[in-house]
Amino acid sequence: MTAETMPGGEDPAGTTAPPRPESGAGPNTDPGPGTHSSVPRWLLAQMRPFRPYIALFLLGSLAWQSLTAAIPLVTGLAFDAILDQDDGSPDFGTFHAIAAGLLALVVVRALGGIMATYSLETFASGLERNARAQVFASLLRKSQGYFNRRRVGDLSARATGDAESLNLMASPGFDLAVDLALNILMPIVFIALVDPRLLLSPVIFVVLFALALAEHGRRLEPVSDEARERFGDMTAQASESIAGIEVVGSTGGADEERSRFSELARSYRDASVRQIRTQALALSPLLLTLATVGALVHSVILLRDGSLSIGELVAVLGLMGTLRAPTQLASFSLGLIYLGMAGAQRIKEVVDDPEGEDERSGRHIAPVTGEVAMEGVTFGYEPGKPVLRDLSFRVAPGTTVAIVGATGSGKSTLLHLLNRTYTPDEGRVLIDGVPTTDWDIGALRSRTSVIEQDVMLFSRTIAENLSLGSEGGTDRAHMEATARIAQAHDFIMATEHGYDTVVGERGATLSGGQRQRVAIARALIADPRILAVDDATSAVDSATEYEVQRAMRQASDGRTTFLVTPRLSRIRAADHILVLDAGRIVDQGSHEQLLQDCSLYRRIFAPYLSKPAPDGPDAAGAKEESH
Numbered sequence: 001m002t003a004e005t006m007p008g009g010e011d012p013a014g015t016t017a018p019p020r021p022e023s024g025a026g027p028n029t030d031p032g033p034g035t036h037s038s039v040p041r042w043l044l045a046q047m048r049p050f051r052p053y054i055a056l057f058l059l060g061s062l063a064w065q066s067l068t069a070a071i072p073l074v075t076g077l078a079f080d081a082i083l084d085q086d087d088g089s090p091d092f093g094t095f096h097a098i099a100a101g102l103l104a105l106v107v108v109r110a111l112g113g114i115m116a117t118y119s120l121e122t123f124a125s126g127l128e129r130n131a132r133a134q135v136f137a138s139l140l141r142k143s144q145g146y147f148n149r150r151r152v153g154d155l156s157a158r159a160t161g162d163a164e165s166l167n168l169m170a171s172p173g174f175d176l177a178v179d180l181a182l183n184i185l186m187p188i189v190f191i192a193l194v195d196p197r198l199l200l201s202p203v204i205f206v207v208l209f210a211l212a213l214a215e216h217g218r219r220l221e222p223v224s225d226e227a228r229e230r231f232g233d234m235t236a237q238a239s240e241s242i243a244g245i246e247v248v249g250s251t252g253g254a255d256e257e258r259s260r261f262s263e264l265a266r267s268y269r270d271a272s273v274r275q276i277r278t279q280a281l282a283l284s285p286l287l288l289t290l291a292t293v294g295a296l297v298h299s300v301i302l303l304r305d306g307s308l309s310i311g312e313l314v315a316v317l318g319l320m321g322t323l324r325a326p327t328q329l330a331s332f333s334l335g336l337i338y339l340g341m342a343g344a345q346r347i348k349e350v351v352d353d354p355e356g357e358d359e360r361s362g363r364h365i366a367p368v369t370g371e372v373a374m375e376g377v378t379f380g381y382e383p384g385k386p387v388l389r390d391l392s393f394r395v396a397p398g399t400t401v402a403i404v405g406a407t408g409s410g411k412s413t414l415l416h417l418l419n420r421t422y423t424p425d426e427g428r429v430l431i432d433g434v435p436t437t438d439w440d441i442g443a444l445r446s447r448t449s450v451i452e453q454d455v456m457l458f459s460r461t462i463a464e465n466l467s468l469g470s471e472g473g474t475d476r477a478h479m480e481a482t483a484r485i486a487q488a489h490d491f492i493m494a495t496e497h498g499y500d501t502v503v504g505e506r507g508a509t510l511s512g513g514q515r516q517r518v519a520i521a522r523a524l525i526a527d528p529r530i531l532a533v534d535d536a537t538s539a540v541d542s543a544t545e546y547e548v549q550r551a552m553r554q555a556s557d558g559r560t561t562f563l564v565t566p567r568l569s570r571i572r573a574a575d576h577i578l579v580l581d582a583g584r585i586v587d588q589g590s591h592e593q594l595l596q597d598c599s600l601y602r603r604i605f606a607p608y609l610s611k612p613a614p615d616g617p618d619a620a621g622a623k624e625e626s627h
């Protein structure tokens with residue numbers, strides 16, 4: 001059975017890429033954030049699509065357990081047929097009939113067992129798959145701010161280890177729990193059939209056992225939560241260190257990273273040991289031994305009375321024996337269930353987090369023409385700490401806007417508001433006069449491209465990286481034409497398989513300048529009307545820088561372009577310049593106007609105007625172009 005055909009593969013909870021509710025693209029079955037008020041309720045909702053499998057599992061288990069309990073009883077009858085005849089001669093006719101019945105019971109029991117196992121495994125793996133899909137789909141809907149405040153490794157631990165804990169909770173966790181319940185119920189029913197007076201010991205046992213389990217569960221809950229949390233911490237540290245392995249290596253921080261990781265691995269191990277130790281401290285096996293001794297003593301008394309046969313005594317002891325395995329496994333089963341509940345809690349925290357709401361799309365769909373305005377925009381990454389304050393400006397379609405300001409003044413942040421990577425806390429960002437919050441996010445982003453300072457490529461082919469985001473891919477001719485504009489075609493063709501060359505993770509096998517040009521080509525493929533370029537080319541050699549600058553110039557042709565660049569010639573050539581200081585626009589206008597009116601602008605550029613082509617960027621990151 002493939003994942004797609006599994007129950008729940010039809011996405012009962014709106015787990016896989018649910019349509020945006022406002023887009024009108026189809027029914028959104030996502031229960032939405034905050035609708036599961038508790039973990040058990042959330043788990044029940046997850047189980048709903050698997051009801052037929054759960055029913056088959058229960059039926060199969062019932063068949064297995066009832067027949068397992070019936071076998072000692074029927075064996076007892078066989079003993080009686082041989083030993084307990086009034087005339088002293090064994091009744092082989094009855095014995096053979098009982099033996100044939102036993103064979104039939106064993107076959108039916110095996111079929112029940114197979115049905116139970118198949119249904120349970122389908123249910124368990126489906127539960128894991130759906131939970132994982134929900135985490136992933138909900139992460140894709142989250143706002144950028146959500147990720148800024150969380151560790152990637154911990155989030156991926158929720159989609160992997162925590163989702164797997166749901167599988168283990170179902171199988172063998174639930175399996176053992178159901179076995180346990182039936183294994184206790186069945187012998188009790190059969191013992192009652194033998195002689196209701198014999199219920200005394202097992203019933204006392206069941207009551208004490210239930211009390212012991214409840215207490216055991218109370219102790220297991222916190223240690224299980226802690227084990228899952230520590231697992232998340234450890235995974236987060238591992239993925240951060242691996243992602244930053246270059247820095248770790250180049251700064252000689254490997255020993256420190258190793259000891260940090262060892263520390264977290266030790267905490268996880270300690271938490272797991274605490275969980276297992278708590279699991280092992282279950283009283284139930286001791287209780288069962290006492291109950292079996294009680295049942296034996298009671299049966300012998302009744303045998304002496306003559307009110308119980310030897311066959312019945314054998315049957316009762318056999319039935320008490322069937323309690324042993326599930327009793328021993330009860331705490332193991334409970335441990336898995338509590339670990340699963342802890343995992344479910346962590347998954348639920350992601351899936352039901354209302355922060356995902358930030359990204360809800362508006363309904364406005366229209367071709368973007370490229371008029372951009374901000375009206376009193378204030379924004380901060382953290383509440384109460386604005387990075388941009390009260391920004392206002394308006395530019396016509398096709399304008400090139402340069403943003404200048406000291407490092408940390410908020411230039412990159414401003415670019416991220418244009419395509420609603422972030423939403424302003426106050427004020428409005430208007431694209432063609434419509435607030436970004438009213439735009440259908442797909443329509444807005446399909447014609448608004450941002451070229452980041454830190455270019456991110458996926459470990460896929462160059463062609464796949466280039467057509468990222470264009471539904472149905474991009475035809476090769478268009479891709480090549482765009483790569484030529486971005487000055488990327490020649491170096492792409494020089495790679496081993498051209499456009500089909502697979503790049504390393506995050507584009508590691510390409511140089512900084514090459515990555516940038518792939519990013520420019522990628523941004524241009526959708527023919528955006530608004531282009532935001534965060535250009536930090538200072539790290540590349542001058543020949544590459546020239547190529548990148550040429551690409552940037554061509555890319556901005558005919559588009560509303562927002563430019564954060566260290567290149568003075570590009571700033572000077574811009575139609576409009578915004579001067580940022582500590583998150584405020586202190587002045588705006590053309591280069592000449594600003595040189596005349598803005599003292600900060602003059603301070604930034606005066607040294608380079610009197611002394612062209614300096615070697616490095618100044619405090620504002622501005623330098624004269626060398627080509």
Ligand SMILES: Nc1ncnc2c1ncn2[C@@H]1O[C@H](COP(=O)(O)OP(=O)(O)OP(=O)(O)O)[C@@H](O)[C@H]1O
Binds near residue numbers: 387409410413
């Ligand atoms: N993801 C983030 N989470 C929290 N704070 C952030 C984040 N990104 C930037 N900041 C903070 O916002 C402020 C503005 O950063 P931003 O990157 O916009 O400045 P910038 O002018 O582009 O700087 P630079 O010229 O160095 O690139 C800085 O104080 C920075 O620490």
